[in-house]
Structures are given as C-alpha cells and as structure tokens.
Amino acid sequence: MDDKDKTLHVLGLSGGKDSAALAMYMRDNYPDLDIQYYFTDTGKELPEVIDFVNKLAGYVGKVVDPYEEVYTSNREKKDFDYQLRKHKNYLPSPQARWCTIQMKLVPFEKWINLKMEKEGYTKVISYVGIRADEPSREGFLTNTINSEYLTIKMPFREDGLNREDVFNILKKADCFADDEEVVSYRQLFVNQKTGEPKDPTDIEIEELMAVLVKQRNEDNDNQSNVSTELLRKIVEAKDSGKPGYYGWRSRSGCTFCFYQQKIEWLRLKEIYPDAFEEAKNYEKTVEEARADGTFYWLGKGTPLSSLESPERKAQIEQNHLKKFERFQKKLDRKRPNLLQIKVKVIDTDVMDDIYDEVEGGGACVTCYK
Numbered sequence: 001m002d003d004k005d006k007t008l009h010v011l012g013l014s015g016g017k018d019s020a021a022l023a024m025y026m027r028d029n030y031p032d033l034d035i036q037y038y039f040t041d042t043g044k045e046l047p048e049v050i051d052f053v054n055k056l057a058g059y060v061g062k063v064v065d066p067y068e069e070v071y072t073s074n075r076e077k078k079d080f081d082y083q084l085r086k087h088k089n090y091l092p093s094p095q096a097r098w099c100t101i102q103m104k105l106v107p108f109e110k111w112i113n114l115k116m117e118k119e120g121y122t123k124v125i126s127y128v129g130i131r132a133d134e135p136s137r138e139g140f141l142t143n144t145i146n147s148e149y150l151t152i153k154m155p156f157r158e159d160g161l162n163r164e165d166v167f168n169i170l171k172k173a174d175c176f177a178d179d180e181e182v183v184s185y186r187q188l189f190v191n192q193k194t195g196e197p198k199d200p201t202d203i204e205i206e207e208l209m210a211v212l213v214k215q216r217n218e219d220n221d222n223q224s225n226v227s228t229e230l231l232r233k234i235v236e237a238k239d240s241g242k243p244g245y246y247g248w249r250s251r252s253g254c255t256f257c258f259y260q261q262k263i264e265w266l267r268l269k270e271i272y273p274d275a276f277e278e279a280k281n282y283e284k285t286v287e288e289a290r291a292d293g294t295f296y297w298l299g300k301g302t303p304l305s306s307l308e309s310p311e312r313k314a315q316i317e318q319n320h321l322k323k324f325e326r327f328q329k330k331l332d333r334k335r336p337n338l339l340q341i342k343v344k345v346i347d348t349d350v351m352d353d354i355y356d357e358v359e360g361g362g363a364c365v366t367c368y369k
C-alpha cells in the first residue's frame with residue numbers, strides 16, 4: 001500500500017448475528033481501527049432488526065445508513081415501491097434479485113464513492129462476518145465495486161472463530177439486558193425473597209409468557225397474535241443476546257423476503273399480521289399490473305393466501321416438526337456417546353440443514369450475515 005493511501009474501514013451490519021458479533025469483536029479487539037459501521041435500512045425490515053441495530057449502535061458507537069447518506073433529498077423515491085415500479089412490477093426473486101442490488105448495494109457503493117471523493121480515501125477495507133467453520137465467500141457484490149480499491153477481510157476466519165464463539169460474543173455483550181420482557185424472564189431465575197438463583201418450572205415460565213402476551217396485545221401499535229410458545233422462543237433468544245426474531249425466523253432481512261421457509265411465513269403472519277398482509281397486497285398489485293402472469297413470493301402459482309387455510313397451515317407445521325425431529329435424531333447420532341452432551345438446538349439455528357439448503361438457497365452475506 002502506498003504511503004499516500006488513506007484507508008476507509010467499513011463493516012456492514014445486516015441485522016444478523018454474525019455481522020453483529022463481528023462488530024462487537026472488532027470494537028473490543030481492534031479498538032485502534034476507526035471502523036465505520038453501517039446498516040442499509042430497506043424500509044421493510046422487521047421491527048426486531050431495527051431494535052437490534054439500535055442496540056448495536058449503543059455498543060459500537062455509531063451506525064450510519066448509506067441510504068440516508070446518499071439519498072437525503074428524495075429517499076422515498078428509492079424505496080421498494082419505487083423500485084418495484086421500475087422493475088415493471090416483477091417481484092424480486094432468487095433469480096431476479098434486484099432488491100439487494102438496488103436497496104443495499106447501490107446505496108453502499110454510492111456512499112463509498114462519496115466518501116472517497118469528499119474525504120480523500122483511496123482504499124476501502126470491508127470486514128465481513130464469515131466464520132472459520134463455513135466456506136469462504138465474499139458476498140453478493142456487483143461489478144461496479146472496484147476490486148482495485150476494495151479489500152474484503154474476514155477476521156473470524158483469520159482468528160479461527162466459529163458459530164459457538166459468535167453465540168458467546170453475543171451472550172457476553174447482553175444487548176437486551178434492559179429489555180422489559182428479558183428483565184421479567186430473568187426474575188424467574190432468582191428467588192425473590194432470598195436472592196438465591198433458582199430454576200423456574202415450565203408452568204411458571206408459561207404463566208409469565210401469558211402475561212407478556214397480554215401486554216403485547218394491549219399495545220395498540222402491535223396487532224400481534226403471538227402464542228405463548230412462540231413468545232417464549234423470542235424472549236429466550238433475547239436472553240441469550242440474540243435478536244428477538246431469532247426465536248422464530250432464521251434470518252434478518254425484509255419482512256417479505258422470498259428466502260424464508262413456509263413455516264417462517266406462517267410465523268410472520270402470527271407475529272406481524274400487518275406485514276403478512278402487506279406482502280399479500282404486493283402480490284395483488286403485481287397480479288393486477290401484469291396480464292402476462294406473475295411470480296409470487298413463493299414462486300409461480302403459489303400466492304401467500306394458499307398458506308392460510310387451517311388444513312394447509314397444520315400440514316406445514318407438521319411437516320416442519322417432522323423435518324426438525326429427523327434432523328435432531330441425525331445430530332444425536334453424530335454426538336460423542338461418551339460425553340452424552342445434550343445441547344439445546346432451536347430450529348431457527350439449523351433451518352438450512354433442516355431443509356437441505358446451502359445458505360438459504362442463495363441468500364448471502366449482504367442481507368443476512
């Protein structure tokens with residue numbers, strides 16, 4: 001590197017666990033690097049993702065949104081609806097993934113170029129949360145990113161950190177320590193009279209979840225119809241430092257992301273019925289606009305409404321449970337008999353394995369890491 005080079009260090013947060021843990025890791029282990037943390041908000045993120053990114057901003061200092069930096073005067077013109085019209089009312093899909101390009105990568109590139117132009121940077125190092133236990137890949141980059149000035153670094157790979165290490169980093173940072181649901185949950189683990197630690201019974205946990213569900217339903221802004229069972233998973237995720245969506249969905253990203261499994265769509269409907277309706281409305285919009293037929297979020301001939309009948313819903317849930325149980329048995333067979341370790345595995349953690357997919361069938365670093 002030339003002496004005259006001025007390097008910009010950037011780390012993109014996706015709202016996912018790996019990039020979040022990497023941001024914490026870099027702040028704690030490489031404090032001398034002046035890293036610019038960024039999160040490109042598509043405007044269609046889950047509330048839990050926004051909540052998590054806000055917590056992260058508290059941890060790492062500041063998180064900028066390239067969208068806001070480059071489209072300050074006409075942000076709404078660059079949002080999903082605008083892009084959908086521009087793409088002739090074709091919903092994005094794994095084969096035509098214009099959403100990531102237009103809503104994540106283009107703002108990022110414009111932001112980088114602006115910084116290079118205005119602040120005199122000549123090199124960019126982008127830190128990516130690829131772990132030591134997964135294949136190396138650089139993510140979803142367009143050709144306009146110039147490899148002459150951009151270098152990708154993978155500190156987790158270089159330093160040998162795996163998935164377990166990522167979970168430990170998140171647990172240690174404990175971003176949700178002041179979250180009301182987490183505070184109530186943790187109180188169950190302490191004898192309120194003596195202050196001694198205790199293990200709550202399942203009934204105690206269920207009772208608390210029933211109270212928390214009621215509180216959520218009383219909140220007018222939240223039309224959620226979440227079950228106590230699902231809420232428990234959400235609270236347990238936050239209790240271990242992970243974003244709440246991790247209790248029911250395997251990835252961050254847009255509410256209507258086409259990479260989610262059918263079971264995740266059903267859970268979206270349960271927790272965020274408005275977001276599910278919005279996704280259905282987009283299907284209606286493109287149906288009306290395209291006389292030559294259309295693809296839905298789930299592909300051709302499968303509108304979201306086809307998931308909604310009680311019979312279909314039960315079928316999807318049973319199928320998911322069966323697949324998850326089969327996967328757990330496989331995992332048990334692999335575990336060392338001598339140690340007999342019973343590690344609690346949640347389905348969101350192993351969704352790709354359950355459905356035999358590699359990285360969500362093409363999902364990538366940009367949206368989910």
Ligand code: SF4
Pocket residue numbers: 042092097099100103104252253254256257258259367
């Ligand atoms: S999360 Fe899904 S829908 Fe959103 S930009 Fe990424 S690929 Fe597209």
